Structures are given as C-alpha cells and as structure tokens.
Amino acid sequence: MRDQDPSPVDTDRRLSTKETAELLGVKPETVYAYVSRGLLSSRRAAGGRGSTFDAEEVEALARRNRRESSGGAGGPGGELSVRTRLTLIDTDRYYFRGVDAVELAGRHTYEEVAEWLWTGRLRPGASFTAPEASVAVARRAAAALPEHTTPTDRLRVAAIAAATADPLRFDLSEDAVLGTARTLIPTLVAALPPVRLDHRDTGPLAHRLWARLTGRQADEAHLRVLDTALALLVDHDLAASTLAVRVAASARAHAYAAVSAGLGVLEGPLHGAASGLAHKLLLEVLDQGGAAPVIADELRAGRRIPGLGHRLYAGEDPRARALFSLLEEIPHAAPALAAARDVVATTARHTPLHANVDLALAVLTASCGMPATAGETIFAVARTAGWIAHALEEYGERPLRMRPSGQYVGPKPPRPLPEQDTSGVRSQP
Known part of the structure; x- marks a missing residue:
C-alpha cells in the first residue's frame, strides 16, 4: 500500500516555526535555512516573537520534498539533478551566484571569492587564520605518514586530525560551519611541509601555499596567477568530488568529514590528478622539442591526451583562458606556454579539442619548478571552499535525500543456500 500524504494544512492560517519544522520533517534551524535560500518566506509574529510561515507555501515545499523522497534527486532522463544556488555553467562561461566567475576571480582574492560563494556577500580583505591547536594536531598527523605520501593524502589526514581538535564539529548551523571553513582551509595549507625554509604562515593564502609548492622565490x-587559479577553481557545479561531499552532508556528516569525502574522490586520474598527467606531458614535450612525437606515442598507446577537452564546454575552458592570459605576463613561463599550445595544435589534426584548466595548471606548475602533484594540491585547497558551500546547502535540505535505488540485475530469488566449497580444503590426517 502506498504511503498517504498527510492531511492538508489549513491554508487560511499561518504556521509557527515549530509547526513548519514538523510538517517538513526538519529541524527549526533548517526552516530558517530554507528562508535564507528563498525556498520559504517568513513574517514576524504578532508581538515580534518568532516568525510565521504561509501554510500553503509550506505544504507546497513538503509535497516537493516528498516527490524527491519517492523518486530520488533525479532529473530528466534519470540523471542526477540537485538544486543549487552556487554555480551555473552556461555556453563556455560559468557564474558564482549569478556573477561571472572569471571576472570575480580577476578582481578579488581567493578568500573573498570563497566568502561570496558561502554567503552571497563580499568581505574586502577577508583573511583565513588557523588556530594553533588545529595546526599542531594536523601537522603531527601528516608528519607521521610515509615519505612517499602524496599531498592529497596529507590533506585528507590533516582534515580528519583537525576534526579531532574541534569538539564543536557536530554543530551544523551555518555560523558554525562557516567558522570551520575559515579555519580548516588555512589548517590544510599549514599541514603541508614547506619547501622554502624562510616561509611565513601569514598573509594571503596563496602566499602561504606557494612556499609548499616550490622553492623558487x-x-x-x-602570486597573482596562483591566487587567481585558486579563485577560479573554488567550485564547478556537481563534479564527482562535490557530489561525494553532498552525499556525506546529506547523511549529516560534519564539515571535516564531508571535505574528507571530497578529497578521497579527488585523487582519481579523471578528476584532480588530471593536471599531474598534463604536467608530465608538457615536460616530455619540452624534452622532445615538440609535441608531435609525444602525441603520437600517446595515441598509439590508446591514451587520451591530458589537459584537453571538457564535457561541459564546447570551446576552450574559461578557466584555462584566464590563466593563460596571466601566464603570458611571466617571461619564464613562455616555453611551457608554447609547449601547451603545440599540444593543442598538434592534437587538433586528429580531433578538435580545446585546452582545459588542467593544461593551464600544468603550465604554471611546470614553469615554476613545482612537482607534478602541485596542480592537484592547488585544486584540492581551492575546491575545499566550494565543498563547504555545497555542504551548507545540503544541510538545509531533507536528510538522507541523496539515496538512489539500486537496479538489481542479479539471479532471481529465492535461491537455495550455497553449498560449502571444499575444493581448496586439504583433508585432515
């Protein structure tokens, strides 16, 4: 028997916060999150004590939530679709809360762009500071890892270690999560081992991160290129790692755990690690003196060319275009930039693919004496801000809604219990 919808509410009256929360099946603070995101409107109650909500509007939202519950967070054609107010990708451009992301990153620091994504407000001069206790425990945990550990491994361990130093991590209110965001990101950077011994953990985040990526002055x-790269990479809609974060947040995992879920997915070669493959490709092109023999070897081996093409952009990735423009102002980046353009032009003879942000990151890392893993590190630090923005959105939604149903294709039940396999068991004397 199908579940019946609750009895309709009396639309001639207004509901209290408690009544609204009960009807929607959420906590009272989630009701106010709905208001801040424009899903509900509120009015001060008589006497100024609390808020009231339009009963018909609340019932409409409840019906929509029930539809999602029965059908999953699905979109047209059965594809996963999640409502978000954060990032829109449209015709080779993308926007943060309706503002052109490339223009925003060109005029504001990474910290300021992160604040815009989190709150919809600009905070000029925004700066993130990590508590000493959080940094200390994160550094100890990261330092205990084997020498060959990747930077992303260190970041993931540092995130969990920092969580243990925060007894209030289970507070999922907006103010608490924003406080976590502003301390976790600089903690992650501080947990990475510095390359330059004369580094200082002060100033803009890009300055602190630079000392962890290369020993060059x-x-x-x-620094402008690095800061812009961080700002451009803050968010990019529902990438694989971001979806993992939203699944964790849907289960009400705290922000540290949600970020850790994102870092786990990021390590895939088709996601965050793609810039490392592009970095190695550029070094080989520089070593060979041209892209043709390198591209030929890649195609002969049946491998896709890293740093080219993006499923969301028919033309050039706008993030790559913005970074290439800045890299042109750095003289010693010219060889790597020329190598990247040679890769694009050579591959175009085979298939018309445009540069993506991974190739632009590879030009930055290869020209500045950074290791191949540096692009992934930049990506991970930058995207942490976007992951937290998505976690904040998900905390305002119905819990556990990110629960698709499996399509079973195994043997038809019921089947008899399996017999014990004794073929590999030696007989006893």
Whole structure:
C-alpha cells in the first residue's frame, strides 16, 4: 500500500516555526535555512516573537520534498539533478551566484571569492587564520605518514586530525560551519611541509601555499596567477568530488568529514590528478622539442591526451583562458606556454579539442619548478571552499535525500543456500 500524504494544512492560517519544522520533517534551524535560500518566506509574529510561515507555501515545499523522497534527486532522463544556488555553467562561461566567475576571480582574492560563494556577500580583505591547536594536531598527523605520501593524502589526514581538535564539529548551523571553513582551509595549507625554509604562515593564502609548492622565490605576477587559479577553481557545479561531499552532508556528516569525502574522490586520474598527467606531458614535450612525437606515442598507446577537452564546454575552458592570459605576463613561463599550445595544435589534426584548466595548471606548475602533484594540491585547497558551500546547502535540505535505488540485475530469488566449497580444503590426517 502506498504511503498517504498527510492531511492538508489549513491554508487560511499561518504556521509557527515549530509547526513548519514538523510538517517538513526538519529541524527549526533548517526552516530558517530554507528562508535564507528563498525556498520559504517568513513574517514576524504578532508581538515580534518568532516568525510565521504561509501554510500553503509550506505544504507546497513538503509535497516537493516528498516527490524527491519517492523518486530520488533525479532529473530528466534519470540523471542526477540537485538544486543549487552556487554555480551555473552556461555556453563556455560559468557564474558564482549569478556573477561571472572569471571576472570575480580577476578582481578579488581567493578568500573573498570563497566568502561570496558561502554567503552571497563580499568581505574586502577577508583573511583565513588557523588556530594553533588545529595546526599542531594536523601537522603531527601528516608528519607521521610515509615519505612517499602524496599531498592529497596529507590533506585528507590533516582534515580528519583537525576534526579531532574541534569538539564543536557536530554543530551544523551555518555560523558554525562557516567558522570551520575559515579555519580548516588555512589548517590544510599549514599541514603541508614547506619547501622554502624562510616561509611565513601569514598573509594571503596563496602566499602561504606557494612556499609548499616550490622553492623558487615568487614575485607579484606569480602570486597573482596562483591566487587567481585558486579563485577560479573554488567550485564547478556537481563534479564527482562535490557530489561525494553532498552525499556525506546529506547523511549529516560534519564539515571535516564531508571535505574528507571530497578529497578521497579527488585523487582519481579523471578528476584532480588530471593536471599531474598534463604536467608530465608538457615536460616530455619540452624534452622532445615538440609535441608531435609525444602525441603520437600517446595515441598509439590508446591514451587520451591530458589537459584537453571538457564535457561541459564546447570551446576552450574559461578557466584555462584566464590563466593563460596571466601566464603570458611571466617571461619564464613562455616555453611551457608554447609547449601547451603545440599540444593543442598538434592534437587538433586528429580531433578538435580545446585546452582545459588542467593544461593551464600544468603550465604554471611546470614553469615554476613545482612537482607534478602541485596542480592537484592547488585544486584540492581551492575546491575545499566550494565543498563547504555545497555542504551548507545540503544541510538545509531533507536528510538522507541523496539515496538512489539500486537496479538489481542479479539471479532471481529465492535461491537455495550455497553449498560449502571444499575444493581448496586439504583433508585432515
């Protein structure tokens, strides 16, 4: 028998916060999250004590939530579709809360762009500071890892270690999660071992991260490229790692755990690690003196060319275009930039693919003496802000809604219990 919808509410009256929360099956603070996201409207109650909500509007939202519950968070054609106010990708451009992301990253720091994504407000001069206790425990945990550990491994361990130093991590209110965001990101950077011994963990985040990526001295042009790269990579709709974060947040995992879920998915070669493959490709092109023999070997081996093409952009990735423009202002980036363009032009003879952000990150990392893993590190630090923005959105939704149903294709039940396999068991004397 199908579940029956609850009795309709009396639409001639307004509901209290408690009544609204009960009807929607959420906590009172989630009701106010709905208001802040424009899903519900509120009015101050008589006497100014609390808020009231339009009963018909609440019932409409409850019906929509029930539809999602029965059918999953599905979209047209059965594809996963999740409502979000964060990022829109449209015709080779993308927008953060309706604002052109490339223009935003070109005029504001990574910290300011992160604040915009989280709150819809700009905080000029925004700065993130990590508590000493959080940094200490994260560094100890990361330092205990084997020497060959990747930076993403260190970041994931540092995130969990930092969580243990935060007894309030289970507070999922917006203010608490934003507080976590502003301390977790600099904690992750501080947990990475510095390459430059004269580094200082002060100033903009890009300055602190630079010392973890290369031993070369940075000028303003270099730091601007790194800071812009961080800002451009803050979010990119429902990438695989972001979906993992939303699944964790749907189960009400705290922000540290949600970020750890994102970091786990990021390590895949088709996601965050793609820039490392592009980095190695560029070094080989520089070593060979041209892209043709390198591309030929890749195609002969049946491998896709890293750093090219993006399923969401028919033309050039706007993030790559923005970074290439800045890299043109750095003289010693010219060889790697020329190698990247040679890769694009050579591959175009076979298939018309455009550069993506992984190739632009590879130009930055290869030209600045950074290791192949540096692009993934930049990506992970940058995207942490976006993951937390998505976690915040998901905390305002119905719990455990990210629960698709499996389509069973195994043997038809019921089947008899299996017999014990004794073929590999030696007889006893």
